[in-house]
Every structure is written in structure tokens, then in C-alpha cells.
Amino acid sequence: MQLFYNPPSLVYKIFSNVLWKTNCDKMLLTFDDGPSTQTTELILKFLSNEKIKALFFCVGKNAEYAKDLFRNLISEGHTIGNHSFNHKNLIWSRKAQVRREIESFNDLIKNExxxxxxxxxxxxxxxxxxxxxxxxxxxxxxxxxxxxxxxYKNDSNLIKLAVNKYLKRNSIIVLHDNQLTKNNIIDTLKIICDASAKKGFEIGEPAECLR
Ligand SMILES: [Zn+2]
Structure with a gap:
């Protein structure tokens, strides 16, 4: 099985106004799919101990379900991103539906x-x-x-290999804040932090990384 740790460089060229890497010399941690009653608190505790600010791409229906956890993300100073309301594959959705998936997330987060x-x-x-x-x-x-x-494969050896091989000073790293990662997310974070310390890389805040 071939795994794609990095998007192919042609994709960077075609979609050049998408942010694929940070705009500074620091790495950015991002967490998709939360908030989750299984993982968000674990992640928040780790980030707070390490004084890291991350970008959480949340799902609207999850934010609606776990409002207190969602509020914690904001009050701990993390940045919230839109990962759609229902986490559907937008390629197969009609244009109006795509717009609704994105806008209804923004509306919920603004109003609530x-x-x-x-x-x-x-x-x-x-x-x-x-x-x-x-x-x-x-x-x-x-x-x-x-x-x-x-x-989400929960294989620490695989993570170590990938981090050692592919981690760069300006990497945008995707992790998952969902039930699939609950047993391994802290190990994964430790591997990333250890490797970046060894390589002399720094983890930046979302605003400075995505200017
Ligand atoms: Zn997702």
C-alpha cells in the first residue's frame, strides 16, 4: 500500500492559493474532526503543558453536541477552523449544499x-x-x-518513521481529534515534539503561521 504523507507537488501548483505549508519558519499543529468527548480534553491538557497553540478544524454538528468542549478550545486560546457542518465529501455535493455546509458552520459559531x-x-x-x-x-x-x-492507524512506529523522514520547519501537520485516535494521540504528539526539538524546529501559533 502506498501512503501519501505529502501531497504531490503538482497539487501545490494547481491549487496555489491554498495554504499547504506555513508562511514562516515554524510548524503548525492542526486537529481535525473535533470536538470529541473521547480526545479533546487529552489534547488540550497536553497542549497547555507544552504551551502550544493549535488550529482545530471542527465539525459543526460536533461543536453543537459538545458545546462546553468547544468553548474550552476557544478559552484556551486555540484557533477554530471550519471543517464543514456535517463532514460530508463536498466533491459529491451540489454547489448550494457545499455553500450551506460551510456557511451553517460559520453561523453556528458566530451565533452560539x-x-x-x-x-x-x-x-x-x-x-x-x-x-x-x-x-x-x-x-x-x-x-x-x-x-x-x-x-488514526495508531501505529507509533509508522508515525516515528514519517516524522523523521518528512517533518519540515514549515510543516502544517494534520492530526485527528476523534474517537479513532484516543489511545495514541498523546504518544503521537510526544513523537512530534521530541523530533522537532531534536531537529531544532519550532511550533508556531496559527496567526503567525498562516499570514
Ligand atoms: Zn475530517
């Missing part, structure tokens, strides 16, 4: 939590020019990644 969302990441990383246009019409930035670690 008084928070303005600036970043979008499509579910499964699947998008097309249509989605890209909607995101830019809404004055948001599309953020994908340069390092996908398959953290």
Missing part, C-alpha cells in the same frame, strides 16, 4: 459562541475549484497540509 471563523479545511481534504471559490467569496482561507501522519 460569538467567534468569527477565518479558515476552512474540506472534509477528507477533498475539494474542487467550486469549493475554493465559495471559500474565497466568504473571505476565508483554505488550509490543507504538508504532512499527514495517518495518526
Amino acid at each position: 459562541f460569538n467567534y468569527k471563523v477565518n479558515y476552512f479545511r474540506p472534509p477528507y481534504g477533498r475539494f474542487d475549484f467550486r469549493t475554493q471559490k465559495i471559500v474565497s467569496d466568504l473571505n476565508m482561507k483554505m488550509v490543507l497540509w504538508s504532512l499527514f501522519l495517518y495518526d
